[in-house]
Amino acid sequence: MSTVLSIQSNWLKKLLRVFSNILVGFFILYFFGAIFYDGPLGQANIWNALVALIWVSAFFYLWRKMVVRWKKLLVALVGCLLVIIPWSFIKPSNEKPWTVDFEKTGWVEIEGEIITFYNFRDFDYPMEVDGKWGIDPVWRTKTVHLSKLQGMDIFHDRFLGNFMAHPILSFDFGEDGRVCLSVETRREVGEVFSPIGGLYKMFELQYIFTAETDAIRVRTNVREEPVFLYKSALSIEKIRYLFLSSVVVQNELKESPQFYNVLNANCTTSIRNQFPSSERSPFDIRMLVNGLLDEYLYEKGVLETDGLSYEELRDACQINTVAEDAHSDPRFSSLIREGRPGQ
Numbered sequence: 101m102s103t104v105l106s107i108q109s110n111w112l113k114k115l116l117r118v119f120s121n122i123l124v125g126f127f128i129l130y131f132f133g134a135i136f137y138d139g140p141l142g143q144a145n146i147w148n149a150l151v152a153l154i155w156v157s158a159f160f161y162l163w164r165k166m167v168v169r170w171k172k173l174l175v176a177l178v179g180c181l182l183v184i185i186p187w188s189f190i191k192p193s194n195e196k197p198w199t200v201d202f203e204k205t206g207w208v209e210i211e212g213e214i215i216t217f218y219n220f221r222d223f224d225y226p227m228e229v230d231g232k233w234g235i236d237p238v239w240r241t242k243t244v245h246l247s248k249l250q251g252m253d254i255f256h257d258r259f260l261g262n263f264m265a266h267p268i269l270s271f272d273f274g275e276d277g278r279v280c281l282s283v284e285t286r287r288e289v290g291e292v293f294s295p296i297g298g299l300y301k302m303f304e305l306q307y308i309f310t311a312e313t314d315a316i317r318v319r320t321n322v323r324e325e326p327v328f329l330y331k332s333a334l335s336i337e338k339i340r341y342l343f344l345s346s347v348v349v350q351n352e353l354k355e356s357p358q359f360y361n362v363l364n365a366n367c368t369t370s371i372r373n374q375f376p377s378s379e380r381s382p383f384d385i386r387m388l389v390n391g392l393l394d395e396y397l398y399e400k401g402v403l404e405t406d407g408l409s410y411e412e413l414r415d416a417c418q419i420n421t422v423a424e425d426a427h428s429d430p431r432f433s434s435l436i437r438e439g440r441p442g443q
Contacts, residue, residue, distance in 0.1 A: 124163070127176065130299075131183045132156055137300040138190055144297060155182070192304045192357035201318075202286045204239045206309055207354045208347045210246075215347070217242045217279070221310035225322050225427075233322045242309075244276040252332040252339045253437075254397070255280075255316060259325040262391040264295065266367055268315050271343050278433055280315040281346050282308045283367040285360045298362030305360040305370065307350035312433050320423035328394060328417040331404035331442030345374040368393060404442025416441055 132152045139148035162175045194205045204219035224236040255268040269281045285293055285303035294302065308315075319325045332339065349370070358365065364373075368387045372380055386396040397403050398410045405413050419436045426435040437443040 124176070127180070128156055128159060131180065133296065134183050134187055134300055137294075137297050137302045138187055140186065143291070143302055144294070155179070187301070190301050192301075192359045194304070194354065194357050196304075197289045199287050199289055199291070200235065200237050202284070202306060202308075203237070205354050206307070207351050208309070210344075210347065213246045215244050215246055217244075217309050220279075221308055221314055223311075223314045223318070225317055227427075242277075242279070244273040244279060246340070246344075248274040248276050249336070249340055249343060250274050251336070252334065252342070254330045254332055254394075254403070255319075256328040256330065256394045257319045257325050258328070258391055259319070259323070260391060263389060265391045265393055266319075267371075267390070267393060269342070269346075269371070270312055271339070278312045280310045280312050281343075282310060282315050283370050284308055295362055298360055298366065301359045303360040305353060305358045305365055307346060307353055307370075309350065316419075316436070317423065317427060317432070320420050321427050324420075327419055327423070328414060329419045329436060329440055330394060330397070330413075330417055331440070333402055333404045333442070342371070342374065346371070349374060363388065366390075406441040408441060413441055 132155070135152035135155055136148045137144050139151050141147035141151060159175065159179045162179075163172060166172045166175055201221070201223070204221070206217065206219040206221070208218070209216045218241055219239045220242040222238045222240055222242075224238065226234045226236060228234045249271060251272040253270040253272070255270060257266040257268065259266060266282070266284075271279045271281070273279060284306050285298065286306035287293070287303060291303070297303065316327065320327045334342075360366065363369070366388070368390050372387065381400060384396050386392050394403070394414065395410055398405065398413065403413070408416065417440055419440075422436050422438075423432070426432045429435060
């Protein structure tokens with residue numbers, strides 16, 4: 101009996117050791133990233149990588165040198181604090197050298213039924229003589245009437261295929277026009293989007309209200325990313341709530357900027373968080389790895405389907421060819437909707 105207990109005890113110790121090593125490995129990997137992406141010598145550069153390697157080397161050396169368990173825990177605590185303390189002082193800001201497409205901070209005023217957008221983005225993308233796309237940055241003021249809100253469409257930009265996509269909401273205000281909402285990483289000059297960097301404090305979160313000819317053409321025509329246009333099946337009450345809560349978030353971000361986070365504050369989860377917790381859809385991995393977010397919305401009945409299967413609906417809703425042909429046409433918004441399910 102004692103032999104059996106001894107064997108069980110040894111196996112338990114081995115399992116605890118393995119679990120401990122995995123935990124320490126995860127700890128080291130995460131804090132290596134924190135130093136690399138948010139370190140003292142810039143963001144995601146070779147110098148921060150060098151600092152991170154020095155930190156890892158020192159941690160491993162001291163960890164292996166210590167034999168007593170409490171000393172190992174002390175090494176882990178000190179190593180953690182060396183990263184967490186300076187990291188905690190990194191604060192989000194609206195005052196940085198932003199790239200041209202994120203240069204302005206928008207906000208909205210509501211006076212009864214009148215909604216006024218300030219720094220509403222309305223860029224044009226003219227074709228230049230060398231065959232490349234130009235950019236004409238226009239930030240303007242736009243007014244719509246809340247009483248004219250009559251529907252919403254969902255654009256699904258699958259820029260990394262089934263792995264990652266970007267949803268854009270388009271609110272239809274009838275004769276007042278359409279207003280797109282794009283929840284984005286606000287990037288500084290020289291920065292590019294990084295899903296791993298989005299785990300740290302690399303990007304600020306930005307809610308951008310923009311013209312459809314801006315938010316969609318830059319993706320379908322300039323970047324040549326596959327974009328799908330779906331008609332929302334949500335009630336007008338939910339659409340109205342989603343719009344107004346998005347306005348509230350944009351105004352909050354103007355006064356109190358926040359960091360983007362690929363887990364709990366990305367282009368999908370940020371919108372989900374606008375609803376009260378009791379009304380949110382159950383979490384699904386496709387909210388994070390959101391290349392198939394449209395499949396999830398199809399399953400939840402959020403999209404108008406006209407009785408089509410998901411695969412049939414997706415094929416019928418891709419707009420790239422029409423968007424390219426209608427690039428300079430003032431009827432762009434209506435042309436990309438002709439013949440689409442639910443339109």
